[in-house]
Amino acid sequence: MPESLAVRRADVSNAITRVHEVLDAFASRDHSGEILTAIRHFPAREAQVADFPEWVNANLVSAYAAKGIRRLYTHQAAAAEAVHAGKNIVIVTPTASGKTLCYNLPVLNAVLENSDARALYLFPTKALAQDQLAELYDLNQRLENRFGVFTYDGDTPADARKSIREKGHIILTNPDMLHSGILPHHTRWTRLFENLRYIVLDELHTYRGVFGSHLCNVLRRLRRIARFYGRDLQFICCSATIANPGELASRLVESEVEVLDSNGAPAAEKTFVFYNPPVVNRALGIRRSYINESARVSQEFLKHDLQTMVFANSRLHTEILLTYLQQANPRLPGKPETIRGYRGGYLPNERREIERGLRDGKIRGVVSTSALELGIDVGSLDTVVMAGYPGTIAATWQRAGRAGRRSGSSCAVLVASSSPLDQFMVRHPDYFFGNTPEHAFIQPDNLEILVNHLKCAAFELPIKPNEKFGDVDVADLCARLAAAGFLHLAGENYHWTHEAYPADTISLRSVTSDNFVIIDITGEPNVVGEIDFPSALVFVHEKAIYLHGGQQYHVEHLDFKERKAYVKRVDVDYYTDxxxxxxxxxxxxxxxxxxxxxxxxxxxxxxxxxxxxxxxxxxxxxxxxxxxxxxxxxxxxxxxxxxxxxxxxxxxENIGDGKLELPxxxxxxxxxxxxxxxxxxxxxxxxxxxxxxxxxxxxxxxxxxxxxxxxxxxxxxxxxxxxxxxxxxxxxxxxxxxxxxxxxxxxxxxxxxxxxxxxxxxxxxxxxxxxxxxxxxxxxxxxxxxxxxxxxxxxxxxxxxxxxxxxxxxxxxxxxxxxxxx
Ligand SMILES: [Zn+2]
Structure with missing residues (x-):
């Protein structure tokens, strides 16, 4: 056995011992048995493998072999075969099960067989697209740069855009950019649309509610334009475990979708612990602060030299936990900080440095918002501590999956806050550990949403009154839009009449476009965010404390006519309701x-x-x-x-109130x-x-x-x-x-x-x-x-x-x- 491997194995068994030591220590302190409400062990699982299908291009097989991938997990092989057979699929597997290969393999194979073939990958965030870009670059180099792969988002420089439109075989983007940056300009993207074959939708479960309902309409527009160029699209979707992945996928793409949910990836031994902070006042149901308890649990792991990731649900809590843990682990003279924070708002360079530090083990602890929940490769950590329930079972598993991704033993601890959901979860562990009850729902035919996309569609291509667009009466809607002056009937078809194009004013993250802009006037006026009309009345009325990314703002003035809220940064110990x-x-x-x-x-x-x-x-x-x-x-x-x-x-505690006169x-x-x-x-x-x-x-x-x-x-x-x-x-x-x-x-x-x-x-x-x-x-x-x-x-x-x-x-x-x- 090579020496390094031997050392690593020793490390692994050592980590198992240390995880167990910490857990034993928690258990011995829990006299009442009310703190550790669940301790579940998940034994290690062997990989189930299959050969590369015979039809896969030999160069691609060698490129993967050069990366150390000589055989596929069974679900990867099944996905590749299903895509090859022309089916729409949704792959449902946990974090770190090699799902990106499920779509990269068949897509790259298609490009290598036919250099005209094109694919569009959609990720819910820019960061995830960036992460995938790195993986595809790596494969591309091993294939002597035979395909073009680019991200296309708000950050893409104007001078690069033309060449991306021509040379990109695979375009990595997000739904917002597809909606406002690609579809309205499809005539510049003829190269893509004339050859478009595959659409990849990763993190499918994030497309629910308002966002999912919008995406469904964006995909209606996408398919409509593809049909115009004579293309039929095939969809490859990936989802975290939810109760209805097949239903969600087929509603989103409005076509039949095959569900692939048997996972062939190996998994290391894992322990999942539910930790309920001790009760201080039983009658009032008050528990010890879950933030303090999370710090305590994390520190216990760090003390045992276990590399630890701590998740907080807000920017404020991220900073508080970071402060506690840095105080407990002071930086040694001349050495870099071993405990770091990670969240939106940190500069890209700093983020890359932290990701590297986590991979090579120089950083021992990191406190993060959900920013590290998805994608981003930081290697495998020993333990994960969650300060508060992340809101969904799917997100909780995603966070827990950050520990022990490949080998060794790992531990995830959920520290519950006093909120009803947190308390429900830690007291009903079977609800969490059983078959997930979480369903993702969308309502793409919501008229407010649909009509906005119908306008966009009319801008993109004239609408025939007998066209199908969702389950609504298109002819009637077009007639009404014409009466309102948005469309006019010329010959058989309805055309867009306005100068401006509609996509610009329609956000995929809200229902109406009637938004308030929030302006920070602490120093130079600075726009910090937007909020829709109904929420504005509740969250940014005068004298409200508005929380944005953990920062508190006091609302100085709400200007109804101009749709603006003026706020100042403050640091107070209350919020408003x-x-x-x-x-x-x-x-x-x-x-x-x-x-x-x-x-x-x-x-x-x-x-x-x-x-x-x-x-x-x-x-x-x-x-x-x-x-x-x-x-x-x-x-x-x-x-x-x-x-x-x-x-x-x-x-x-209620520490005061005020009256308001709002419409x-x-x-x-x-x-x-x-x-x-x-x-x-x-x-x-x-x-x-x-x-x-x-x-x-x-x-x-x-x-x-x-x-x-x-x-x-x-x-x-x-x-x-x-x-x-x-x-x-x-x-x-x-x-x-x-x-x-x-x-x-x-x-x-x-x-x-x-x-x-x-x-x-x-x-x-x-x-x-x-x-x-x-x-x-x-x-x-x-x-x-x-x-x-x-x-x-x-x-x-x-x-x-x-x-x-x-x-x-x-x-x-x-x-x-x-x-x-x-
Ligand atoms: Zn109660």
Whole structure:
């Protein structure tokens, strides 16, 4: 055995020992057994390999051999064969399983066989495209530079663009650039479009919600232009593990897609630990700071000389953790820093230097935002610590995959914050470790989104009234756009009439283009970001604390007419939370299911998993005809921000408030809602204010669980409670839906309230029907979230902070759920 190998093996077994030492130390300190809520070991797995298919060009086989790749993993071979057979595919494998070869191999083979063949690779970010460029350069050199590969994005110099358009066999870009930089200028890209064959969509699971709905329309435009040049496109997609990769892929590309999800890549032994910071105040549900605990766990690994990556969910927390860890590991005189930070905002050179330092082991610890979650090669680390749940199961596995990518033993630790999602995850490890429930949803036929792309399409090529563009009436939409002066009918077809081209003003990351610009006026005025109209009212009203990449800004002035928010950098210990009044009106019910069995089912006693408090009253509910129903459909949402609260970081104390006068905002969207019928409410042994509190508490918990099931951000869903309208389409009594803290003091009781979860985007983004279909799961998981919470009377981890609610809100919420669960 060569000496270096021997040393490395010794290192590896040494690392295993050290990981186990640290874990043992954690376990011995966890007397109550409440801190380490899960320790899962995943044994090492052998590679399953296959030969290169016979049709692969010999030069390409040698190029891979020169890189040390002589055989393929079985999934790579299967992907290559499926692409060769002309199929659209989606490859679903974990991080570091060699997925890039799955598309590079068949694409490069096609280029080597036919030097006219062209491919377009789409990555959700510029950084990922850069990373792929390096891999393709390397292969290209081994193939005597026989193909052209370029990135094409906002940073591409103008003088390089022409030659890229001519010589690029493979163009690496992002959806935004395809939308505004390539499709509108397709006549300059004739070389590409006349020969375009493959489209690669990597990180497919990131194309969900608004972004995914836009991308689907961009791909409609892409296919339309390709057809114009006589090309039929083949799609190769890669996704992290989600519940519906095939459905998402075929919705995005609007064609059949074959799912390849058996992984042949080897894996090293891995341990996954869930760490719940100890409780300091049980009644209020307050735990020790998860940031401090994350620092502590990380330091334990670093002390044992285990190379460690720490993930934080914000820029601010990244910097705080970095400070703690650098203080604990002071730099030696004359030596470089061994603990580094990594996030957007660092210069490219510095980032490359840190990536190198991680690969060669000179850097022992790095604290990062999600910037290091995807792609970027930093070699294999020993341990990963996550300060807070990253928001989705897919992202958590992606972060955990940063440790032990190739050999040796590794460990990933998730340190939970007090938020409902974090607490739910660490207390229900099987939910996380079982088959993933996360679905990615899109709604490409959202009219706000679709019409914008129809305009772009008209600019790109005249539209025939009988053309198909999504599942809408194209002729009717074109006629309306013509009436509005955007299009005109010349001969058979509709043409774009304006001078400016439409793509420039349409962002793929938001629904409407009516945005506010945020300007930092601390020094020289400087644009720091943009925010859409409805969010602006909530996040950048005057006196709000606006957080952007971890930096806090105080909003000095909101200029409505000019759509500008002027902010100044500050450093305060609170954030603001807007007080919003929301009224929802049902316009059309798409579907309703009633729940007649609910009351009788209660007698079945589902109490084994429940604390005594909740089971004592379940039997009090009498048998009635209908207890509840649930529906989805179209709604109108009117909301107004009327004030704000100042909330202290970490303790979530309310430390002041203010009034605001802002215009009302109105939108049509889609919603899922639950109706609590009168007999159910009357059967509850609680006072009116307790019932009301219970409803709002329940809605708070429902919202958390819904974001979990929908893989969406909390901001993607809105909530409200309102009186059930007598009949669909009729105006309901103007009992304004309130926030829970306001409801407690309100005297009016709802007679038969609707609990709404609505899409927070005009037109809806496809969340409501899936929620309707997942109703039973939503009820079951919400019940688990609330009933397993250790607090006494409600806390931010379940039904909301105790101070905002009537004393028995948690009990009441559980009792309502009992009435809802058949
Ligand atoms: Zn709680």
């Amino acid at each position: 807007a007080i919003r009044y929301t009224q929802v009106r049902v316009l059309e019910i798409a579907s309703t299911l009633r729940n007649p069995a609910a009351a009788t089912a209660k007698l079945r006693k589902t109490s084994s998993a429940l604390p005594d408090a909740s089971s004592s009253f379940t039997s009090l509910i009498s048998t009635t005809s209908f207890a509840s129903s649930y529906s989805h459909g179209d709604v109108q949402v009117r909301s107004q921000v009327v004030g704000f609260k100042k909330i202290k970081f970490f303790t979530n 009302e905002n109105e939108m049509h969207t889609t919603a899922y809602w639950i109706t609590l019928e009168r007999p159910l409410l009357e059967s509850l042994p609680f006072s009116v204010s307790e019932r009301q509190s219970g409803m709002f508490g329940l809605l708070h918990a429902l919202e958390s669980v819904a974001t979990l099931l929908l893989m969406c951000d909390r901001r993607d869903l809105g909530t409200a409670i309102g009186e059930r309208p007598p009949d669909a389409g009729q105006e309901s009594d103007p009992i304004v839906s309130l926030r829970m803290e306001d409801a407690v003091s309100a005297n009016a009781e709802f007679f038969e309230p609707n609990l709404y979860l609505y899409d927070a985007y005009p037109g809806g983004i496809g969340f409501s029907e899936p929620l309707f279909c997942a109703h039973d799961l939503l009820m079951q998981k919400t019940r688990e979230l609330i009933s397993f919470c250790e607090c006494e009377q409600g806390c931010p981890s379940c039904v909301g902070p105790a101070g905002d609610l009537a004393p028995r809100a948690k009990e009441a919420a559980l009792a309502i759920l009992d009435g809802l669960c058949a």
